[in-house]
Amino acid sequence: MASIVASLLPPLLLPSRNSQPGTFPTFPVSLLSGRRSNVSLVVKASGESSESATSLTVFKSVQNVWDQPEDRLGLFGLGFAAVAAFWASTNLVAAIDKLPLFPAVFELIGIFYSVWFTYRYLVFKPDREELFQILNKSATDILGQ
Template sequence: MASITANLVPPLLVQGRKTLFRTLQKLPVSPIKERQNRAALVVKATGESSKSSTSLTVIKSVQNVWDNSEDRLGLIGLGFAAVAALWASVNLITVIDKLPLIPNALEFVGILFSTWFVYRYLLFKPDREELFQIIDKSLSDVFGQ
């Protein structure tokens, strides 16, 4: 269930000296408190959440891999290696970013590559079709179809 908390400014709730909470009572919101000419409201959505949520599917797939695994020690080692690789790559990027000329040079290379990619694959229709064919071939190779 989703909920939103908001602080509304005075012109939305106060008309002269009279508050407009009478009109708010008709809406599916509940006032929490009013202070300093502001009112905090909580709005809650009703209904069931969708079962196809990305976070739920990721959690379920991780649980399935853990439950069906024969080598749990290997999975723990793989997870530790992934965390260590993430930590090392973040530190490496931080060190490279602190060097004087390298970030500017890498940004320039990125701009040049992006310009080449747009010219090569996105500017003309036959090139876009070629890009779609390359992407479809790569996806079929990855998924084994």
């Protein structure tokens, strides 16, 4: 495997001088130490994925709120509320975990919900796009834009 990487990287980094439009350059590849063959590569560029564009809009929204001085106090309050909710939920889970029957029941509920959420929102691309739309709508509602 190392011989493939070693023989592919230098030709890919240096452009071919005698390439004609419509012809593809060939690169020598050595899978075994004694044999050499030529491989043609065709590379296609794809557009920006919707996931990265979605995450960029959330960051831009937060940055826009941060740039407005009157909204900084609200952003700090939102951050403090998130930390306080995380702390409270951690303590609630620790208290429930000490009860005898509840941990096993909640573990089963958590497993079933995780399987449902994965199937509902993560397996198929249209469902992932729907999830990103829901997250963007929630972020814009919270940030008031």
